[in-house]
Amino acid sequence: MKKSARTLLLASALVAVALPAIAQQRLVINSFGGVYEENHRRLVIEPFEQMHNVTIEVVTLYSADTLAQLRAQKDNPQFDVVHFSGGQEVVAAAEGLLVPIQPSELTNYDQLYPIAVEGIEKGHGPVYSISVAGLLYDETRIDPAPTSWNDLFTAEDGDLVTIPDITNTYGLLTLLMLNKIRGGDLDDIQPGLDAVAELLDNGAQIVTSSPELQTAFAQGSTNFAAYAADYAHTLRAAGMPVAFVQPEEGSPAFFITANVVAGRPNTELAKAFVDFSLRAEAQAGWAEAMRYSPSNKEVVLDDDMTAGMVYGQEAIDRVVRFDPEKVNAERAAWTDAWNRTIAR
Secondary structure, rough: OOHHHHHHHHHHOOOOOOOOOOOOEEEEEEEEEEHHHHHHHHHHHHHHHHHHHOOEEEOOOOHHHHHHHHHOOOOOOOEEEEEEEOOOOHHHHHHHOOOOOOOHOOOOOOEEOOHHHHHHHHHHOOEEEEEEEEEEEEEOOOOOOOOOHHHHHOOOOHEEEEOOOOHHHHHHHHHHHHHHOOOOOOOEOOOHHHHHHHHHHOEEEEOOOOOHHHHHHHHHOOOEEEHHHHHHHHHHHHHOOOOEOOOOOOEEEEEEEEEOOOOOOOHHHHHHHHHOOOOOOHHHHHHHHOOOOEEEEOOOOOOHHHOOOOOHHHHHEEEOOOOOOHHHHHHHHHHHHHHHHHHH
16 A cells, blocks of 8 residues: 555654754754645755754745845855755856765755756756646546647637646647647747747646636636646646646746855754755645645655646656756846737
């Protein structure tokens, strides 16, 4: 019988990372606020505090603002561990703001899918959660279920198709995935922009935020959207018959990373906190609470939970990670091109 995520969480009380005596038992970290931060505290922060007699100060700060703070504090950093969800670890590592972590310093390293540690040698922190983009659809109004990104273009009611704006992370991922299936690459996103123009010509609508998408599904003004797998869980919890499918061409994703800040006196403790974040028990809790896909291949979840997730080796192999260095370098130019496309 499979262990449930709840059972794994309870088991986490038995797991400890051995630490030598450390004079300063205090860490300063960022988290993302709201329900995310509530779960972060429950799954990682509070158990680590109790296990190691550590006080953790949590600053609610999103990824872009956290990077700005690191830059401003470069000569006197105030954070010990920072979490990013938009690839900012690539920039921070290149600027010397992060401490590289060696595989040997992570007791959970061998449990991780390769995609979770592919940038670790460059100083990028390991991935502890994955939020994938794919297709959300109303099960009562779309039958059979979609299987491909191309289904967005052949929907019978084009005006009921929704895509997110590029200012939303999932909008950027959707653009890049459409670009990929139309033959483009990161040096040429025109095929993706042409695909967006085609969707708009077919009557598709654009939303800028998750609440807007929820309203569209609730009011029946959309029944088919490109968006996040975990948001399908939010919509179902709100009583909407919305399901998620990972398209056959794959799912782009953003990766939530834990990173150790350079120039702090308690680097060893900070690395232990990062390692603690990678445990199967914690990732099972994220999956249960928010339907984030685990980066730890030893996470075991109930079948009824995984139906709407990207879970397991085969599904993870179809996760697409666009080069974060290139994405960060080109994002402003792509945003201008997007705005010209949708304004025509």
